[in-house]
Amino acid sequence: MDNVTVRQGESATLRCSVDNRVTRVAWLNRSSILYAGNDKWCLDPRVVLLANTKTQYSIQIQDVDVYDEGPYTCSVQTDNHPKTSRVHLIVQVSPKITEISSDISINEGGNVSLTCIATGRPDPTITWRHISPKAVGFISEDEYLEITGITREQSGEYECSASNDVAAPVVQRVKVTVNYPPYISDAKSTGVPVGQKGILLCEASAVPSANFQWYKDDKRLAEGQKGLKVENKAFFSRLTFFNVSEQDYGNYTCVASNQLGNTNASMILYGPGAVHDGNNGAWRQGGCVWLLALPLAQLTRQF
Numbered sequence: 001m002d003n004v005t006v007r008q009g010e011s012a013t014l015r016c017s018v019d020n021r022v023t024r025v026a027w028l029n030r031s032s033i034l035y036a037g038n039d040k041w042c043l044d045p046r047v048v049l050l051a052n053t054k055t056q057y058s059i060q061i062q063d064v065d066v067y068d069e070g071p072y073t074c075s076v077q078t079d080n081h082p083k084t085s086r087v088h089l090i091v092q093v094s095p096k097i098t099e100i101s102s103d104i105s106i107n108e109g110g111n112v113s114l115t116c117i118a119t120g121r122p123d124p125t126i127t128w129r130h131i132s133p134k135a136v137g138f139i140s141e142d143e144y145l146e147i148t149g150i151t152r153e154q155s156g157e158y159e160c161s162a163s164n165d166v167a168a169p170v171v172q173r174v175k176v177t178v179n180y181p182p183y184i185s186d187a188k189s190t191g192v193p194v195g196q197k198g199i200l201l202c203e204a205s206a207v208p209s210a211n212f213q214w215y216k217d218d219k220r221l222a223e224g225q226k227g228l229k230v231e232n233k234a235f236f237s238r239l240t241f242f243n244v245s246e247q248d249y250g251n252y253t254c255v256a257s258n259q260l261g262n263t264n265a266s267m268i269l270y271g272p273g274a275v276h277d278g279n280n281g282a283w284r285q286g287g288c289v290w291l292l293a294l295p296l297a298q299l300t301r302q303f
Contacts, residue, residue, distance in 0.1 A: 005090040007166055008121075012064050013050060014087050016057040016074030024077035025057045030070065035059055066091050066121065094167035095124035100160055101174050107260065108180040112147040116160035116172070124162040131157040131173065152178045152207070181261030182206035187254055189268040198241040200267055202254030205235060210256035212237035217251060241269070 006012045018025060026036040033041040035049055050058040057076075061068055069091040076083045099117035106112055118124045128140035134153070139145065147154060155178035163169035182204045192198035204210045212232045214221040221239070223230045227248075229240040237256075241248050249271055255264045 002086075003088050003090055005092060006064050008065060008091055008093045010064055012061045012068070012089055014059050014061070014072050014074070014089070016076070016085055018053075018055060018057050018076060020054055021078045021080075022076050023079065024075075025052070026075045027057070027059050028073045028075060034072075061089075064089075064091055066093060091121060092164075092166045093119070093121040095120035095162040095164050095170050097160065097162055097170055097172050100172050103175040103177070105177040105179060106150060108152055108178050109149055112145075112150050112176060114145040114147075114158060114160075114174055114176075116143055116145075116162070118143075118160075118162035118170070120162065120164045120166065122164050122166075124164040127161050127163075129159050129161070130154065131159055147176075150176070150178055152180045154178065155207070177207065179207045179260060182210040182256035182258055182263050184254065184256055184263050184265045187265035187267050189270065191270050191272060192241070192244045193272050194244055194246060196244055198244045198248070198269055200239040200252055200254075200269060201236060202239075202256065202265060202267075203236040204254075204256035204263070206256065206258050206260075208258050209234040210258050213255045213257075214239050215253040215255065244269070244271075246271075 004012055004014060014027065016025065016027070024037065027034045029042075034047050035041060038049065038052055040047070040049070046062040048060050048062065050060045057074065069089055072087045072089060074085045074087070076085075095118050097116060097118045099115065101114045101116070104112065104114075114128065116126055116128065118126055125141070126143050128142075128145040130139055145158065155176055157173045157175050159171050159173045161169045161171045183206065184202060184204045186201065186203040188201070190198060190200055200214075202212060202214075204212070212230075214230060214237070221228060221230060227242055227245075229238075229242070231238040231240065237254060239252065239254075249269055251266055251268055253264050253266045255262060257263075
């Protein structure tokens, strides 16, 4: 039995060799007659007669679909005895992703399960990969992708690819958002002369984005306060002093918080020649805000 392989939507040509001894010919699909000689027996308009000559008897099935797959028989009657030849039609189908996980948001440390279901003939191969500059190769060659104890570095888009060599692979993506509490990455003390413009900057990474608050000693600073400007963005907060005075010098604390927690960092705005403890710029994790004071030895030197 010969195989004829075509892709879904294409035309399949079924050929049967004959000679001058043949008196009758017919094409059958299983037990149903499609054509007998030049007479069409089936009602399917997609089936047409291509050739009925002394050497060949051929039909064509147009716009082939999966239900056309199966055995076809060419029946030849001669003066002496009947003869048949069989052809098996194989229909290939491009891959198609029929089900894929929705975008997901999860807290850091949680477990993620992504699903990608695809159909096609032959069955497609499914692979998952992380769309990230640091990612290398595939992270799963299965319909399911399991991530245990996910980290913030594993956030981003995950691409499912389904391929079976019939057509170009089909791909779809799932966005995975990893939520984590704020982490202050930069907060430095700054020296500014009286009468000049001074800026304290607090940079924090967090998902969802952090909310920022500023304190001087135990007093919260508000937007619009005279001589000050608080500018909050998604990943940083800027405290601007337009005309620094002696009263502005001192310890400032930046607090960054979201639903998952908070962190704070202290920094000093000081004048030229002032001695300050660089350790005051260290940041701390926790649920409370600790307002830092200058060391006693430093206070003694100032007086």
